[in-house]
Amino acid sequence: MNVPRLLPHRITLRARLTLLYGGLFIVAGLVLLGTTYALFNQQLTRSGLKLITREAPVGISLPAGTPPRDQTYALGDDGNMLTGADAESWMRKQQDTLHEAATTSLLTLGGIVFVIVGGAATGFGWLVAGRVLAPLHRVTDTARRIAAAPAAGRGLHERIALRGPDDEVKDLADTFDIMVERLDGSFDGQRRFVANASHELRTPLTVGRALVELAMHRRSASEDVKQLGESLLEINSRHERLIAGLLLLAGSENEITERLPVDLADVVGHVVAQTAPEAERAGVTVHERAGEALTSGDALLLERLVHNLVENGVRHNTGGGWVRVASRTRDDGRAEVEVGNTGPVVPPYEIPALFEPFRRLGADRLVTAKGAGLGLSIARSVAQAHGGEVTARPRDGGGLTVTVTLPACPDEAPAGWA
Secondary structure, three states, X not given: OOOOOOOOOOOOHHHHHHHHHHHHHHHHHHHHHHHHHHHHHHHHHOXXXXXXXXXXXXXXXXXXXXXXXXXXEEEOOOOOEEEHHHHHHHHHHHHHHHHHHHHHHHHHHHHHHHHHHHHHHHHHHHHHHHHHHHHHHHHHHHHHHHHOOOOOOOOOOOOOOOOOOOOHHHHHHHHHHHHHHHHHHHHHHHHHXXXXXXXXXXXXXXXXXHHHHHHHOOOOOOHHHHHHHHHHHHHHHHHHHHHHHHHHHHHHOOOOOOOEEEEHHHHHHHHHHHHHHHHHHHOOEEEEEEOOOEEEXXXXXXXXXXXXXXXXXXXXXXXXXXXXEEEEEXXXXXXXXXXXXXXXXXXXXXXXXXXXXXXXXXXXXXXXXXXXXOXXXXXXXXXXXXXXXXXXXXXXXXOEEEEEEEOOOOOOOOOOOO
């Protein structure tokens, strides 16, 4: 037989706060009342009142001619018996003294005690509230760290794992942990899907490229077949670049676990040499100013970052234009790479969209445009994975200036690093 519970299965946070503050208020009130009573009683004890009566006290001789009844008698501070008007005057004086004592005790001393007890109660209330709200601060700090993660999905591995009484705060922490766990699984699943899909798509593209090349190089192949094959190879190459970009984007969003010192000046020089043939074919001049800029991370990913920025500067340019690539160390010690280029005018409101995957500017949204629309997305993901950031601003007259800022290289560099 099930016996119904007479008490709730838990004490809610609201009930706990009510009990705590109510208990503090009751204790403070009792202390205040007790202290006031003690002070008031002390003031009464100091009074000079000894005896007031309407009858002659026994054993005390009265002055000659004094009626024994209907007379006010008072024993003064000096032990002398007062009668008549003197006793009445003395009694009024004692009443005034008593009133003054009561006023002093209740108002002055009571006010001082009230301030002291109120301050103590406030201090205890502050400590108790801090202890009760500490779990909420933990929830807030965890949410703030996750929100401050440099990339979407980063930091979702954190959990609050709150231990304590089963109340509303623990419900909130547990619900938050469940939500973060589901988000973490969702982001991981998305990255795995992109990686797996990209790997699966590589095989048919490779097979298709081999068949097209085989058909083009046959002796009996006509000029139409060769032209068609070249178009198909160009489309196939674009798809391969798209898949490679997706793979790199999925990988760069993971946190860099193994960091090695990297000088961005070497990266800039290498990338400029790699992109020189394409820049020459496009009629674009690349200016290099590689200054020492030490950071730490994955050298291949950092090379891809700079390569994407220079490649974008070359491809989205005008004939006779230029691209300027510079690396330097900032005053705060962080490493910086800046890539600027001429080109079409870029509205400021379009810049945030350029960092989204598959987003291009104006006519470059066409399927036949060069590139896969992942250049800036990959650059931003690589920078964020290294704890850095990428910003862009339009140039006067057209083109963009993209700046990459990365953390400085730690002081404890491996031996042999120059």
